[in-house]
Amino acid sequence: GFLSRHEDRLAMKTIEEITRKTKPDLIVLNGDLVCSRPQVSFSRNNMNSIVQLTMMMERMGIPYAVTFGNKDSTTYSTHSRDALRKYLMKQNNCLMAWDGDYISGSSNYLIKVRNSKREITNVLYFLDSNSYVRHGRKSLDFVHADQVKWYEKQVLRIMNSEGRNVPSVLFTHIPMEEFSKAWKLYESGDASVKYLYGKVNETISKPSVSSTLFDKLRRLGSTKAVICAHDHLNNFSVIYKGIRLTCGKSMDYILYGKNVSGHRGGTLIYFSPDGNVITKG
Numbered sequence: 001g002f003l004s005r006h007e008d009r010l011a012m013k014t015i016e017e018i019t020r021k022t023k024p025d026l027i028v029l030n031g032d033l034v035c036s037r038p039q040v041s042f043s044r045n046n047m048n049s050i051v052q053l054t055m056m057m058e059r060m061g062i063p064y065a066v067t068f069g070n071k072d073s074t075t076y077s078t079h080s081r082d083a084l085r086k087y088l089m090k091q092n093n094c095l096m097a098w099d100g101d102y103i104s105g106s107s108n109y110l111i112k113v114r115n116s117k118r119e120i121t122n123v124l125y126f127l128d129s130n131s132y133v134r135h136g137r138k139s140l141d142f143v144h145a146d147q148v149k150w151y152e153k154q155v156l157r158i159m160n161s162e163g164r165n166v167p168s169v170l171f172t173h174i175p176m177e178e179f180s181k182a183w184k185l186y187e188s189g190d191a192s193v194k195y196l197y198g199k200v201n202e203t204i205s206k207p208s209v210s211s212t213l214f215d216k217l218r219r220l221g222s223t224k225a226v227i228c229a230h231d232h233l234n235n236f237s238v239i240y241k242g243i244r245l246t247c248g249k250s251m252d253y254i255l256y257g258k259n260v261s262g263h264r265g266g267t268l269i270y271f272s273p274d275g276n277v278i279t280k281g
Helices: 005-022 046-060 081-089 145-162 177-187 213-220
Strands: 027-030 064-067 109-114 120-126 132-135 137-140 168-171 193-199 223-228 235-240 243-247 268-271 277-280
Touching: 005 046, 027 046, 027 223, 046 081, 064 120, 120 145, 145 213, 177 193, 177 235, 177 243, 213 223, 213 243, 223 277, 243 277
Parallel strands: 027 064, 120 168, 168 223, 223 243
Antiparallel strands: 109 120, 132 137, 193 235, 235 243, 268 277
């Protein structure tokens, strides 16, 4: 946008610098790619922002995946999430896929990670945490029951085809309620939560409605880590009930973190040949 050109360039420059230093095999943009607020950027055109971002991503030539966040398409925006998704799916290096119109959200899909023998070592699941919901008042949405059912179906399908429970990682934008629960337990000294790294510098956002997703993750036993975004000043990782919960860094230069530099960056995710997952903030 006209008012945010300088900040937008800084954000994209940061992405390019991180990519150059880390040389990743895959980049995940975990929601809130754009912020089409006219009072911030003097632009409502969220598609234009997506085009600018994907031009840079395509130029770098590294495969990338996308989840949507609550700000990617709002009442201010000129384009819907489905329109953004259709554009992204046409890009050469974007691995975003689509599993039909029968479930909530616009960024629900999976990517299989294979080793040199073409064996599946990991599965990356992407779930749209949606945008906003009316629950007494306008508040953050959540991963809906039909999306949880879709996730379960995919885990069981891959389990049956491979003859084993394939380890997986889940990417979603808005933190589940369990992120907040786990951090509070850690702060209280509860030994059931294993602290790995990072800090919480703002209240952990959570939906007003609890999702059944975390319970499903535990019962199925496939997903070893959940990686969220959304909060601009939080960057931490803990293990709660056997699942690594990681809140990734932000690239925010235009909202409430614009004058705070320490929060900016990305999260490195390492997959070992046996399916183990390590994150570093």
